[in-house]
Amino acid sequence: MNKDRWKALMGVMGFEPSLDCYDILYAAYSEKHRFYHTAKHIDAMLKHFDEVKELAQRPNELELAIWFHDAIYKPFSKSNELDSAVWARDFMLANGADESNAQRVYDLIMATVHDVDVTYNNDAQLMVDIDLTILGTPPPVYDAFEKHVRKEYRWVPYFIYQKKRKQLLNSFLQHKNIYHLAYFREKFEDNARSNIKRAINTL
Structure with missing residues (x-):
C-alpha cells in the first residue's frame, strides 16, 4: 500500500492528501487476525487494476474502491462490505465529492459481496473480476x-x-x-x- 500512490490518487480526485486516512487504512489491513485480507491483497488488486485500467469508465473511483473494499474485516461479521462501503462513501463526502460519485464507490465495494443475482455495470464487473x-x-x-x-x-x-x-x-x-x-x-x-x-x- 504505497503512500505516494495514495497521495497521487487523492490529488487527481481533488482531495486533500488525507494521510491520516491512509494511516488508518494501513493499520486496518495490518490487524493481527488478518492473513489474506491484508495490505498484500490490496497491492495485488492494484497491480491487476493497472493492467486493465483502460477498461474502466471511472478508473479513479475504481481505484479508491479497491483501497477501501476490505477496510473493515471481522471474520464473524456479515456486514464487512457494507461497513467498508459506508466508510468510503463518508470519506468521499467529507472531502467534497458529489453524492453520485460517493454512491458509485459505495456500489463498487458492495459488488464484492459477490451476489450471483446482481447485474453489474462495467466498473463493478472489473471490481469483482479483480477481486x-x-x-x-x-x-x-x-x-x-x-x-x-x-x-x-x-x-x-x-x-x-x-x-x-x-x-x-x-x-x-x-x-x-x-x-x-x-x-x-x-x-x-x-x-x-x-x-x-x-x-x-x-x-
Missing part, C-alpha cells in the same frame, strides 16, 4: 490463499468451516463463467476452476 483473480493464480499461490482464509476463521470448528467453504466454492463452479470480462476469463478462468475443484476435494 477474484486470486482464484486463478498458480496452484501454490492458491493453496496458500486457502490456508490463509482458514486461519482467518480458525475459531470456527472444522466441520462447519468445511461445509460453508464447500458451499461457497461450489457456487463459483455453478456459473457458466466465474469472470465477467473476456480479459479475466482468458487469463484466469481455467486455472480458477481447476483450483476450486482441487480445494473442494481436499476439504
Whole structure:
C-alpha cells in the first residue's frame, strides 16, 4: 500500500492528501487476525487494476474502491462490505465529492459481496473480476490463499468451516463463467476452476 500512490490518487480526485486516512487504512489491513485480507491483497488488486485500467469508465473511483473494499474485516461479521462501503462513501463526502460519485464507490465495494443475482455495470464487473483473480493464480499461490482464509476463521470448528467453504466454492463452479470480462476469463478462468475443484476435494 504505497503512500505516494495514495497521495497521487487523492490529488487527481481533488482531495486533500488525507494521510491520516491512509494511516488508518494501513493499520486496518495490518490487524493481527488478518492473513489474506491484508495490505498484500490490496497491492495485488492494484497491480491487476493497472493492467486493465483502460477498461474502466471511472478508473479513479475504481481505484479508491479497491483501497477501501476490505477496510473493515471481522471474520464473524456479515456486514464487512457494507461497513467498508459506508466508510468510503463518508470519506468521499467529507472531502467534497458529489453524492453520485460517493454512491458509485459505495456500489463498487458492495459488488464484492459477490451476489450471483446482481447485474453489474462495467466498473463493478472489473471490481469483482479483480477481486477474484486470486482464484486463478498458480496452484501454490492458491493453496496458500486457502490456508490463509482458514486461519482467518480458525475459531470456527472444522466441520462447519468445511461445509460453508464447500458451499461457497461450489457456487463459483455453478456459473457458466466465474469472470465477467473476456480479459479475466482468458487469463484466469481455467486455472480458477481447476483450483476450486482441487480445494473442494481436499476439504
